[in-house]
Amino acid sequence: MKAINEKGADYLYCDESTFRSGDINKLLTMHFKPDYAIDNLRANNYICHFSVFARELLEGTELFRTQFDGSQDHDMILRLTDKAKKVVHVPRLLYYWRNHPGSVASGVEAKPYVVDAAKGAVADHLKRQGYTHFQITSTRAFETIFKIRYQIVGSPLISIIIANKDHEGDLRRCISSIEEKSTYENYEIIVVENNSSGKGIFDYYQELEKDEKVRVVTFKGDFNYSAVNNLGAKKARGEYLLLLNNDTQVITVNWMEELLMYAQREDVGAVGAKLYYGDKTIQHAGVVLGLGAHRTAGHSHYKQHRENLGYMGRLCYAQNVSAVTGACLLVKKSLFWQVGGLEEAFAVSLNDVDFCLKLRQEGYLNVFTPFAELYHFESISRGLDDAGEKARRYEKEAGQFREKWKGLLEAGDPYYNPNFSLDRSDFALKI
Structure with missing residues (x-):
């Protein structure tokens, strides 16, 4: 509520963690995110969980679209942040995501259709932004972390x-x-x-x-x-x-x-x-x-x-x-x-x-x-x-x-995170 009232946010998201199934005290990852960064979001759904947004952002559209099942949240986030006037990141671990064999948190092998759905969501977003020629390919990091190749116009000097x-x-x-x-x-x-x-x-x-x-x-x-x-x-x-x-x-x-x-x-x-x-x-x-x-x-x-x-x-x-x-x-x-x-x-x-x-x-x-x-x-x-x-x-x-x-x-740097130390360059947490 503080972010909404003081910063006028109409879309908010927080940092998140994954934990081993059955024991929330056994953390597997802690994802401390940057503030809103469109190129990061096109490359991967770094916002992920969880989001709070103004109802008016949904006007004329639906929350989840079935053609993007598996990456419906990535599609939703891209659509809503496209329309949002003020996207605010709350840099605190407020979401804990259970990792189990059937969850994407454990890998896309659990839901192999996720990759095509995610590429489709990003492609649909790029078309809305006026891009007509581009390629989206998976990177060595993870199949749903993408390289986007934009078409070069002409051959400028x-x-x-x-x-x-x-x-x-x-x-x-x-x-x-x-x-x-x-x-x-x-x-x-x-x-x-x-x-x-x-x-x-x-x-x-x-x-x-x-x-x-x-x-x-x-x-x-x-x-x-x-x-x-x-x-x-x-x-x-x-x-x-x-x-x-x-x-x-x-x-x-x-x-x-x-x-x-x-x-x-x-x-x-x-x-x-x-x-x-x-x-x-x-x-x-x-x-x-x-x-x-x-x-x-x-x-x-x-x-x-x-x-x-x-x-x-x-x-x-x-x-x-x-x-x-x-x-x-x-x-x-x-x-x-x-x-x-x-x-x-x-x-x-x-x-x-x-x-x-x-x-x-x-x-x-x-x-x-x-x-x-x-x-x-x-x-x-x-x-x-x-x-x-x-x-x-x-x-x-x-x-x-x-x-x-x-x-x-x-x-502070909006593309870093205030939970990281400024004394090290390896994304170590503040002590």
Whole structure:
């Protein structure tokens, strides 16, 4: 009642748990959910149990539709949240679900028709939203956790912007992987040179002059990641900008398509990829506000192995997040400039998170997709921010960030859950 009266909710849901049949004290899972997130809900019925909603949301329709038996609740939730003005998540375990052999809680083998019903419910929802061409397939996490492939409209030019200082080997590896592996063909690469001194990198720039897809432009001045990328954006000819670190290497051949299918949506701002260290542990799988010692932002599932499914399968489907890393970030050029590009007051750190929050403030969704994969040999160019002057600079920028986004940080990340610890990136509960 508090959520209805104070927040004006017309649709509410809570967190839930499953327990072993016959003993409610033997919990099997505890599902602490994000707030309302449409891409999560399309990929899987994370809202599930239980829901409270205004009767008026049912006007002109029925609660359950027989053609979606087995996933009738997923269909119902999609229909009602489509119509709801205010969806509110109550982050408390208020529903306990008994796991027994005949229940879907124990696996879809109990009701094999569930998968087709769930795909049908999501397809029906997408059609209501105006999507006419898409594919829905099961993922490795679970048969009712889906990958949705949206049709790419046309073949827009993507401008890949790479900031660079020296490190010829890293840049060569990055560009070679783009050109040798990418199946998307309509792109240009803009290398923004900034204060290199080694002969090797300038010899490589001369090589790149022969590559019609690559241009090298020069940023004069001290290193400022935001300013360097803003210059690249000004020089870009493409309809889309892809910010990419020089210390990355393409893994997934259709990585640009996987990013573009989301960036083309009218409701989406920035789209980010799944990034790995050289040892195949996760460097980036979406950014969580307030995570980490500085209480600014941190990466979820950090250092987990590539094959891990993630918390409740979250490493296996595209989802809404507060922010994605600028190490690989795709956005419409028009949106990039609509929010003023990257904030140059954040010279090195948190400029990507700040940018994504500006998009969120304008009403756009930011999306992390695990289906675009790259290696990220993080901070090869300038080292890590964990000692000396670099640590002091980070703390200065962290302070600016905390002050600017104080309200959002205090409210908490809507795509995380207040029951999770902000000291760990593995979805551990607060102690």
